Amino acid sequence: MNSWLLASVILLILAVVILIVCMIAVIKPIKNTVTVLLSHADGIQKQMNGIQTQAMLLSATAEKMKYDIEYKKETVQGVVQSLKNTGEVLNQINDSSQALTSKVMQKAAEDPVRQAQVEQWTNTAMGFLKRNG
Numbered sequence: 001m002n003s004w005l006l007a008s009v010i011l012l013i014l015a016v017v018i019l020i021v022c023m024i025a026v027i028k029p030i031k032n033t034v035t036v037l038l039s040h041a042d043g044i045q046k047q048m049n050g051i052q053t054q055a056m057l058l059s060a061t062a063e064k065m066k067y068d069i070e071y072k073k074e075t076v077q078g079v080v081q082s083l084k085n086t087g088e089v090l091n092q093i094n095d096s097s098q099a100l101t102s103k104v105m106q107k108a109a110e111d112p113v114r115q116a117q118v119e120q121w122t123n124t125a126m127g128f129l130k131r132n133g
Contacts, residue, residue, distance in 0.1 A: 108114050 108118065
């Protein structure tokens with residue numbers, strides 16, 4: 001075999017070995033860096049999971065508060081409506097009692113016997129009060 005060919009093969013083998021050693025020297029720090037980046041990515045993912053859980057809980061709480069506020073709003077509106085209805089009923093009762101009182105007063109004014117009875121009872125009550133007072 002030719003010596004030049006042998007030297008070329010040895011140089012080629014030596015170059016391949018040096019290339020492999022250089023690749024290992026470069027890949028090893030990159031591997032460490034990638035490992036550190038992956039561990040940081042896992043930490044960030046865990047934090048994001050925690051944040052996502054808290055956001056879901058906050059959203060659920062906000063939704064509960066929304067329904068609670070809506071329920072209380074409806075309840076207060078019901079109370080206000082009931083008060084309005086109560087006022088209307090009281091006005092009707094007042095009108096009815098005034099009408100009834102007017103009728104009774106009118107009948108009493110038209111009947112002289114009743115007027116005399118009212119006057120007699122009034123005098124009796126006043127006399128009783130004067131004696132005990």
